[in-house]
Amino acid sequence: IYVLGIETSCDETAAAVVKNGTEILSNIVASQMESHKRFGGVVPEIASRHHVEQITFVIEEAMNQAGVSFQQLSAIAVTQGPGLVGALLIGVNAAKALAFAYGLPLVAVHHIAGHIYANRLVADMKFPLLSLVVSGGHTELVYMEEHGKFQVIGETRDDAAGEAYDKVARALNLPYPGGPHIDRLAHEGKVTIDLPRAWLEEGSYDFSFSGLKSAVLNTLHNAKQRGEHIDPKDMAASFQASVIDVLVTKTVNAAKEYNVRQVLLAGGVAANRGLRAELERKMAELNGIELVIPPLSLCTDNAAMIAAAGTVLFEQGKRADMALNADPSLELA
Ligand code: ATP
Ligand code: MG
Ligand code: FE
Numbered sequence: 001i002y003v004l005g006i007e008t009s010c011d012e013t014a015a016a017v018v019k020n021g022t023e024i025l026s027n028i029v030a031s032q033m034e035s036h037k038r039f040g041g042v043v044p045e046i047a048s049r050h051h052v053e054q055i056t057f058v059i060e061e062a063m064n065q066a067g068v069s070f071q072q073l074s075a076i077a078v079t080q081g082p083g084l085v086g087a088l089l090i091g092v093n094a095a096k097a098l099a100f101a102y103g104l105p106l107v108a109v110h111h112i113a114g115h116i117y118a119n120r121l122v123a124d125m126k127f128p129l130l131s132l133v134v135s136g137g138h139t140e141l142v143y144m145e146e147h148g149k150f151q152v153i154g155e156t157r158d159d160a161a162g163e164a165y166d167k168v169a170r171a172l173n174l175p176y177p178g179g180p181h182i183d184r185l186a187h188e189g190k191v192t193i194d195l196p197r198a199w200l201e202e203g204s205y206d207f208s209f210s211g212l213k214s215a216v217l218n219t220l221h222n223a224k225q226r227g228e229h230i231d232p233k234d235m236a237a238s239f240q241a242s243v244i245d246v247l248v249t250k251t252v253n254a255a256k257e258y259n260v261r262q263v264l265l266a267g268g269v270a271a272n273r274g275l276r277a278e279l280e281r282k283m284a285e286l287n288g289i290e291l292v293i294p295p296l297s298l299c300t301d302n303a304a305m306i307a308a309a310g311t312v313l314f315e316q317g318k319r320a321d322m323a324l325n326a327d328p329s330l331e332l333a
Contacts, residue, residue, distance in 0.1 A: 001074045003314060004062065004098075005307025006055075008091030009083025009111045010136070011042045013054035014303035017066035017073075021311030024121055026065035027297070027304040030054045033177070040176045041166070048086035055094050062303070070102040077310020080108040080320070081330030082137070088326035096322055107310040108320040112138055112332050113150065115266040117309035118298040126261040126290065132251045134275070135267030136162035136177070139207045139247075141254050142332070147312045150332045153254060154205025161243055162269045164209035168216050168239050172232045183272050186240035189233025193219060195242045205254050212242055240274050248278050255289055262290045270299040 001021065007014040016027040032050045036042045063070070078095035081088055099106040115138075116131045125147070133140045139156040159167070162179055169178015174185075195215050198208040216239055223230045255263050263283060269275065276293055283291040298305060 001311055001314070002066075002068050002072055003107075003307045003311045004059070004073050004076045005109075005303040005305070005310055006059065006076065006078040006091045006095050007111070007114065007301060007303040007306045008051045008055065008087050009079045009081070010087060010301060011036055011047050011050075012301045013051050013058050014301060015059040015062035016303035016307050017062055017068050018121070018304055018307035018311060021308050021315075022120055024304045025068060026062045027302055028058050028062045028065065029302050030058050037176055040170060042084070044084045044086055047084055048090060051087055051090035055090055059094065059098070070098070070104070073102070073104055075105040075107050075310065075314045077107040077109050077307050077314070079111050079114060079306050080324065081111065081327035083111055083328060085326055085328040088328065092324060092326045096324060100322060105314065106320045106324060107313045107318060108324055109306045109309045109313065110330055110332050112140070112142075112266075113309045114305040116142060116144075116150075116264060117312065118266060118294045118302070118305035119264040119292045120308050121298055121304060122294050123290075123292045125264075128258060128260045129262040129264060130251065130255050130258055130260045131264040131266050132247065132279075133266045134161045134247065134269035136160060136166070138267060139209070140332075141205050141251065143254075143258055143260070148316055148318075152333050153258070154207065154250065156207040156209060157200075158208050158210035159213060161207070161209060161247065162267070164213045164243065165269065167213050171217050171220055172235060179269060179272065182236045182240060183274060185233045185236035186274055187237075189231060189235070189237035191238045191241045192234045193230070193238035195219075195238050197242050197246050199246065205250050207246065207250070209243070212239070240272075244272075244275050244278050247275060248282050251279065252282050252286065255283075255286065260289060262292060265291075265293045266299070268300045270294065271296045
């Protein structure tokens, strides 16, 4: 089974061909990061324009590198949502046009299902499993009993982890996106600043990062007023320690309670070195639960993950038709 995946939910225009849902034949990502950097965030109008300019080239490149013809494809999988509506529409319409032109089945994929299925490109999925999804727009613990079935057992009540990283980075005058910069600084600094951890109610697997973000901003503001200097490295280290502590503790607790065989890490923040290391350390103490962490290139937005998730849906007989529309607030479960 060869599936072409197309992803345009945010600021990367991506296309990939995946064989049998597990083997990457090509994985092309055209990032628009440089265009959005000077605005300190993704500008939706600019994102849409870039997608229009890049999409044909990116798909062609994915097909060429894979060495697969459209006639050989089994299906085309595309991100339906969530994301920026104008950005999603470019991918959805490209997918519809190709599916129509070549008479191929069309499969609609949830962007977060894609992030989770990035793991299937590196390891067999063993159910039941738990996935910690940490990205620019999502922070969720997703329980899966079988392929294609997602149960969200915890989610953020305010900011996503990646969003908190980007906002704190901005306060520290670091370039956008700030996640990787904080990660780098955190490894050079020391945890010297006492910051809150939002555990929420006993037994809750929900998250909250806005209190932590405010605490960082207030600490920086107060120090400035008093003319005191806070080393950005120590602030980065302290902030990162708080985020990781909550993410890892809740993931480990949920993995135990739900008696899972596997824990999967997913989403852009999964690229965080501190998070990867701490999750590895804590999971090693839980004998018998396998931890899967995809390589960095599969953690951030890409289309191989969409093709991987799309392959499973295709095999389950799920099909979209020519009425498929982008859904900026599509639900996972
Ligand atoms: P979503 O997937 O929720 O729709 P998105 O696609 O914009 O959102 P991703 O591309 O999956 O999000 O992830 C981007 C986020 O990951 C950004 O917030 C970025 O700062 C963060 N990020 C990337 N690398 C790191 C890192 N090393 N440490 C922390 N955060 C990181
Ligand atoms: Mg992105
Ligand atoms: Fe994403």
